[in-house]
Amino acid sequence: GAGVSQSPSNKVTEKGKDVELRCDPISGHTALYWYRQSLGQGLEFLIYFQGNSAPDKSGLPSDRFSAERTGGSVSTLTIQRTQQEDSAVYLCASSVGQFNEQFFGPGTRLTVL
């Protein structure tokens, strides 16, 4: 498919464990975003990658959250020592450039027990 893909689609983990969420953006899209949608709350920005520039990490809620983007393509969002409040749907989006329409992936539903 030509869309944004994310894996896994669902992840259940125990409190205190680390998790990795993966995003495959649309080929050729230089901009990549991670968002979080918590139950009953709106979407919130987490981190933004643009080409080879330093990422904008201003939305990451704590130092337990980190993300990287290798080779300007695939991105991994890592949450260390997960807490119950980390339970949410984590969405990835990509766009041709910073000021273009964003295409969203299906999301990863994370449940921390």
Next chain:
Amino acid sequence: KNEVEQSPQNLTAQEGEFITINCSYSVGISALHWLQQHPGGGIVSLFMLSSGKKKHGRLIATINIQEKHSSLHITASHPRDSAVYICAVRGYGGATNKLIFGTGTLLAVQP
């Protein structure tokens, strides 16, 4: 007060009705997005606009930069339009990297 406010929060309409969803924002923006999210489904971008009006099929989006307000209209609504509609804005300068989202409008179109 949220930087992006949507109204109404919930909307129920009968099939065929004309629907309007409103979005007001309090920050300077470089663009405004309208997104659609079906229950249990992914998010689809409907419009991105920075001025005037855009139309796609039965959907129309307008924006008034001076009044910091945008509307999403659905003509001849259909049950398949039932979804959450989300308004999001992109700021200026250092704030252009991220979208600020409204809390969404849950639309139910009854046959």
